[in-house]
Amino acid sequence: MATVTLQNIQKRFGAVNVIENLSVDIADGEFVVLVGPSGCGKSTLLRMVAGLEEVSGGEILIGAREVSNLPARDRDIAMVFQNYALYPHMTVEDNMGFALKLKKADPADTAERVKKAAAILGLENLLDRYPRQLSGGQRQRVAMGRAIVRNPQVFLFDEPLSNLDAKLRVVMRSEIKAMHQRIGTTTIYVTHDQIEAMTMADKIVVLHDGNIEQVGAPLELYDRPANLFVAGFIGSPAMNFLEGRIEEGVFRTDKGLILPLPADLSPASAGGRPLVYGIRPEHIRASDQGIQGRATIVEGTGSEIFAKLECGGEQLSCLFRERIDIRFGDTVGVSIDEKRVHLFDKATGQRL
Amino acid sequence: MASVSIETARTETGNKGSKPSRLAPNYWPFVVPALIVIGAVIVFPWVFTLWMSVNSWTLGQEQTFAGLDNYIRLATDFRFWESLWHTLIFTVLAVVAPLFLGTLAALIFDAQFPGRGFLRGVFVMPMMATPVAIALVWTMMFHPQLGVLNYLLSLVGIGPQEWIYNRYSVIPSLVLVETWQWTPLIMLIVLGGLAALPREPYESAEIDGANAWQKFRYLTLPMIAPFLMIGVIIRSIDAIKSFDIIYAMTQGGPGTASETINIYLYNTAFSYYDIGYGSAMAVVFFVIIVALSFALMMVRARANWSDMETR
Numbered sequence: 001m002a003t004v005t006l007q008n009i010q011k012r013f014g015a016v017n018v019i020e021n022l023s024v025d026i027a028d029g030e031f032v033v034l035v036g037p038s039g040c041g042k043s044t045l046l047r048m049v050a051g052l053e054e055v056s057g058g059e060i061l062i063g064a065r066e067v068s069n070l071p072a073r074d075r076d077i078a079m080v081f082q083n084y085a086l087y088p089h090m091t092v093e094d095n096m097g098f099a100l101k102l103k104k105a106d107p108a109d110t111a112e113r114v115k116k117a118a119a120i121l122g123l124e125n126l127l128d129r130y131p132r133q134l135s136g137g138q139r140q141r142v143a144m145g146r147a148i149v150r151n152p153q154v155f156l157f158d159e160p161l162s163n164l165d166a167k168l169r170v171v172m173r174s175e176i177k178a179m180h181q182r183i184g185t186t187t188i189y190v191t192h193d194q195i196e197a198m199t200m201a202d203k204i205v206v207l208h209d210g211n212i213e214q215v216g217a218p219l220e221l222y223d224r225p226a227n228l229f230v231a232g233f234i235g236s237p238a239m240n241f242l243e244g245r246i247e248e249g250v251f252r253t254d255k256g257l258i259l260p261l262p263a264d265l266s267p268a269s270a271g272g273r274p275l276v277y278g279i280r281p282e283h284i285r286a287s288d289q290g291i292q293g294r295a296t297i298v299e300g301t302g303s304e305i306f307a308k309l310e311c312g313g314e315q316l317s318c319l320f321r322e323r324i325d326i327r328f329g330d331t332v333g334v335s336i337d338e339k340r341v342h343l344f345d346k347a348t349g350q351r352l
Numbered sequence: 353m354a355s356v357s358i359e360t361a362r363t364e365t366g367n368k369g370s371k372p373s374r375l376a377p378n379y380w381p382f383v384v385p386a387l388i389v390i391g392a393v394i395v396f397p398w399v400f401t402l403w404m405s406v407n408s409w410t411l412g413q414e415q416t417f418a419g420l421d422n423y424i425r426l427a428t429d430f431r432f433w434e435s436l437w438h439t440l441i442f443t444v445l446a447v448v449a450p451l452f453l454g455t456l457a458a459l460i461f462d463a464q465f466p467g468r469g470f471l472r473g474v475f476v477m478p479m480m481a482t483p484v485a486i487a488l489v490w491t492m493m494f495h496p497q498l499g500v501l502n503y504l505l506s507l508v509g510i511g512p513q514e515w516i517y518n519r520y521s522v523i524p525s526l527v528l529v530e531t532w533q534w535t536p537l538i539m540l541i542v543l544g545g546l547a548a549l550p551r552e553p554y555e556s557a558e559i560d561g562a563n564a565w566q567k568f569r570y571l572t573l574p575m576i577a578p579f580l581m582i583g584v585i586i587r588s589i590d591a592i593k594s595f596d597i598i599y600a601m602t603q604g605g606p607g608t609a610s611e612t613i614n615i616y617l618y619n620t621a622f623s624y625y626d627i628g629y630g631s632a633m634a635v636v637f638f639v640i641i642v643a644l645s646f647a648l649m650m651v652r653a654r655a656n657w658s659d660m661e662t663r
Contacts, residue, residue: 052555073561085552089574098570099560150560 001185002063002153003028004049010057011044011210018044019210021058026203031180031187035197036207037233042190043158045207049188050079050156062153078147079156082163084139086131086146092118093127096145110149117148120179137168144179155180157189161196173199194234198222206230224342228349231278231342237306237317240284242277243346251277251343255313257291260338275352278342281306281319290335291316295326309334404631411625422632431608432633435616438523439592442612445527446534446591451583453531454538455576459568461539462546479536487600490529491516494601516602519609526610529597534590538583545579546572581652588648592641613637 004026011019019041026032034042047053049060051072060068067075078099086095093114094101100110118124121141131139140160147155157176161169177200180187191197197204198218206213206221206229213233214226225231231239244253251259259277293309293316300306305320309332318334326332343352408418426432461472478486493499494515502512515525549572557567595614598604604611604619611619617637621630 050559052558072558073563077559079556079559081552081556083552085550085556087553087556087571088550089577098557102561102566102570146556146560 001028003061004154004186004188005061006045006049006058007061008058009045009048009055009060011041011048011053012056017210022207022210022212023058024205024212024215026186026188029184029186031177031189031200031202032205033189033191033197033201033203034205034207035191035194035233036213038192040207041210042192042207046079046156046158046188046190049154050077051075052079075154076152077154077156078150078152079158080140080143080147080160082159084131084143084163086139086142088131091128091130092123092134092142092145095131095142096149099146099150113149113151114145117145120148120182121145121175136164137172140164140172141175144176148179148183151185153186155185155187157187159191160189161191161193169196176200195236198234204234206233208233224351225278226351228276228278228344231344231351235280237281237319239278239280239342240315240317241344242279242314242316243274244277245272245275247272251275251341253277253312253314257312257314259291260336260341261343262338262341274346276344276346276349278344279336280340281317282321283337283340284316284318284334285337286318286320286322286324286332287335288333290333292331292333295328295330295332298326298328307332401631401634404628405635406632407628409626409628411627415628418628422629423636425629426632426636431611431616432613434608435611435613438610439612439614442523442527442530442594442598442610443588443591445524446530446594447584447587449527449531450535450538450587451580453535454583455542455580457535457539458542458546459572461543475539476536478533481533483533483596484600486529486533487597490532491601494525516610517606519606522602522606522610526598526601529601530591530594533597534587538587541579541583541586542576545576549575577655578652581648581655585645585648585652588644589641592644593637613640 004024006022006024006026009019009022010017022045024032034045036042044053048055051067051070051074055068058068059066062075062077087098090098093111096114096117097110100113114127115124118127121144123138123141123145126134126138126142131142134142140163143160160176161172164172173196176189180200189196189200198221201218203215204218204221205215208229214221214230216224221230221234225234225239228241232241242251242253242257242259244251244257244259246252246261249261251261253259259279291311293311295307296310296315297308298305303321305324305326307318307320307326309316309318311334316334320326344350345352405422406417406419407415408421409415457475461468461475493501494517496502496512496514496517499515501515505511505513514521516522553571553575554567557571562570593614594612595618598610598612598615599618602610604615608616613633614637617630617633620626620633
């Protein structure tokens, strides 16, 4: 186990800057998730830590060791790939023991370690199978087993659940988390799925266009997003954004809808400049006295009801946890939990 | 349309109350041309050869039934066993050398470098030439006094060699020609295999700590094994029945030093006109080739990692 420090990391592909001056500190044993939309540079960053991609500038430290210019094999890391990257011509046992075989480890010791890792992942009965004979979930477990066997200082996961179906993804998510809690190895996990990030991470790094938008614990990001990008990216369904200004102690949207403000927010600081009012769909409750809106979309999943309301020209997404009877075209009253309101400067996108 | 005709067919069959095969005669005329061709060019020659092999028949003399005499004669014919040994050596060398060099060439041409397309084209050219023409050119090159090979050897201080004119160097020399011609084929097969290899396991191996040699030894080689096996099968069957180059260059000589089974049976049947004995040899040779093919197919199935789940 070790800390990982990224200092002023840069990556250029020709004239294109993919990552500019990125710095992150990862504590020993921490589970850090790099999350962001496609093309934000998160996989490139992970591959640079792995040594599969060259660093254009900056330093990568694993523990106290500078590894930026070391080949992957000398970095003492293990990586789990999106497409598993198993050795197709080797059995599960050989796949898992390959790294130790290369190190010319004692075969008995290798077999023992493979057996132990297989037990952790429930692969004991599959050791003599070939990758093609396994399901997606089993292959992913083998890929994880291959990483565990090596007992590396850092685990790297590159979107490991993207190729699995929704149900299996939820199962594997818990398994990876459980494995981390059991083994405690420092882990860097890349995903574009914010649910994965929220459920698994000790710390989330939100990336956008090669820059860090915010670093923090999952709930910190959810409760206090630093800017519009993080506010829109974290949380599903996405936060409502309504443009307008603060006038006479309330928020008036550009289309004239009046929305409540948190009591502790001093209107003076907002000073009448253009703002963005953010409220998560799950922080809007059904209420007879509140804002009236017409339902334009209603989707029930059984446990919750998602509805899109048109209120005074604005679209408001709402997520109701209680069972209420709404149909398309109905007029519904809702009230906003003002303690959960987020305000952002429209010009800079930063949180007030 | 389809359902109507099936219906009609069923009714007809049902009315006659007989097996469905009663319909078959209607279709026989369509199959007959193919049957005639197969019968004429495959079945008849084989039945005729089998029949000849149990007869004693020298052209110009009377044909008499000989039972297994020809086969018994084969078992005690030193020249036959010698030709079998020559065939074995020639085949092994003419498979292994192109396989090794072809794989090496494929690894080189798989890398990106300037002029790769042109050089690959040049490298493939020997494969396109006619074997007899190649044999003539190489015969001239092998010439002990006038040949370019001895001249090239003299440049590096090696004395003249007798090449195909010496009983000990004749088979290696013939293998050299085969290798020159067929290395490109192996290269093309392996190159196809290399192009089809997945990239991801190499990244895994990089992280697992493999160096370049280990990646080749533990990933590339086993993963292209199915392609190598295809090369081995094609080359083995080709080499074991190789005739044109050997006949055009040495006719099995000097003496019988390069006489393979093919050359011996050709000489027996068409130089000594001993058709019966030559046929027995052809039958034995055929059995050997079929056995070799089966053995190679079995090995190939074992080397094939890509469809292991179906085994």
